[in-house]
Structures are given as C-alpha cells and as structure tokens.
Amino acid sequence: xxxxxxxxxxxxxxxxxxxxxxxxxxxxxxxxxxxxxxxxxxxxxxxxxxxxxxxxxxxxxxxxxxxxxxxxxxxxxxxxxxxxxxxxxxxxxxxxxxxxxxxxxxxxxxxxxxxxxxxxxxxxxxxxxxxxxxxxxxxxxxxxxxxxxxxxxxxxxxxxxxxxxxxxxxxxxxxxxxxxxxxx
Numbered sequence: 001x002x003x004x005x006x007x008x009x010x011x012x013x014x015x016x017x018x019x020x021x022x023x024x025x026x027x028x029x030x031x032x033x034x035x036x037x038x039x040x041x042x043x044x045x046x047x048x049x050x051x052x053x054x055x056x057x058x059x060x061x062x063x064x065x066x067x068x069x070x071x072x073x074x075x076x077x078x079x080x081x082x083x084x085x086x087x088x089x090x091x092x093x094x095x096x097x098x099x100x101x102x103x104x105x106x107x108x109x110x111x112x113x114x115x116x117x118x119x120x121x122x123x124x125x126x127x128x129x130x131x132x133x134x135x136x137x138x139x140x141x142x143x144x145x146x147x148x149x150x151x152x153x154x155x156x157x158x159x160x161x162x163x164x165x166x167x168x169x170x171x172x173x174x175x176x177x178x179x180x181x182x183x184x
Contacts, residue, residue, distance in 0.1 A: 026079060027054070030061065033082045040070055041089045052078070063090075139164075 030052050037048045040063060051064040060072040071090045081088035139147035141164035142155050152160035161167050 026075065029082060030054075030078065039087050040065070041087050042070060043090070046087075063088075 034049060034052045037050055039046050040049050047065040047067075047070060049063045049070065050066060053062045053064070055062050055072070058072060060074050061078050062072055063070040073088060073090060078088060080086075139149045141150060141162070142153070144153055146153050146164075150164035151166045152164055154160065155162050155164050159167055
C-alpha cells in the first residue's frame with residue numbers, strides 16, 4: 001500500500017515539475033504577448049499591436065493594430081523584445097533603390113575614305129495579312145468540366161458520346177408477350 005502511494009506521489013511530482021519547466025513554443029509566446037496588446041514604437045509614434053501573423057514567405061511576423069498592418073518584424077527581434085519586456089522599435093522601411101543603367105561609350109562615325117559601300121538593299125517583303133485564331137469561349141468537350149450544352153465528361157465512354165452528350169439506352173418494354181425479352 002505504501003509503495004502505491006509513493007509511486008502516485010512521484011508521478012504527480014514529475015507532472016508538476018514538467019509543467020513548471022516546460023517552455024512554451026515561440027508561436028504560443030507571441031500569441032500570449034499579443035493578448036496583452038503591447039505598445040510598438042513606429043516611425044510615426046506608438047501604437048498597440050493586436051495581432052501578429054507569421055508570414056512564411058518573408059520569414060517574419062506581420063504586426064497589426066486596430067487600423068491594419070503596422071510592419072514586419074523578424075522573429076529574432078520580436079522574441080528579444082518579448083524576453084526583455086521592451087517595446088519593439090520598428091525602423092521605417094528603406095526606400096526602394098534604383099539602379100542607373102550604365103551609359104554606353106560614344107560611337108565615332110567612320111571617316112569617308114574607310115566607309116564601306118553596301119549593296120543595294122532588297123525590296124521590303126510584302127505585309128502578311130494574318131488573322132488570329134479566336135480563342136474558343138464556349139464549352140469544350142473533354143476538359144473534365146461539364147459546361148453549358150454538355151451532359152457528361154469525359155467523352156467517348158460507355159455512357160458519354162464524343163459530343164459530351166449522354167448515350168441513352170433503348171427503352172425497356174412495359175410488357176412481354178412470351179415472358180422473356182427478345183425485342184417483341
């Protein structure tokens with residue numbers, strides 16, 4: 001009996017220790033932080049964050065206030081602010097940079113004595129009168145979609161013909177004269 005009580009006490013103690021020692025995930029830490037509606041210092045002043053959304057493509061959190069998006073912040077910067085209990089300071093987004101194309105070197109014209117003579121140019125080719133093929137806008141049989149005017153997909157099956165219309169089996173007679181179906 002004493003061994004059973006001791007075993008239960010040890011299990012309870014281990015569970016309590018696990019709960020105390022267990023660290024919450026970063027996601028849970030950020031959720032808990034946002035519930036407190038912390039103040040964020042921005043380029044225009046201070047605002048309260050009411051949501052933080054992880055944006056995987058940018059690998060950053062998007063902080064939002066009551067009016068909408070505030071800014072993006074890296075996970076490291078946000079976790080540091082949460083752990084140190086400081087207000088995250090958001091720097092203004094850098095202005096987009098434009099790269100100026102290099103200027104080509106000036107080309108000097110050849111002197112008259114070195115100018116090559118070119119053969120006379122051929123006559124221009126006649127203009128081709130090409131009419132573009134219109135893109136079909138109606139239903140397309142065989143595209144795996146039953147569209148207006150179609151009854152089935154895919155075509156050429158046991159129940160669907162080549163025009164995507166149902167194949168209708170011959171009607172069954174309502175009576176038989178000789179107790180078997182033989183077409184009479």
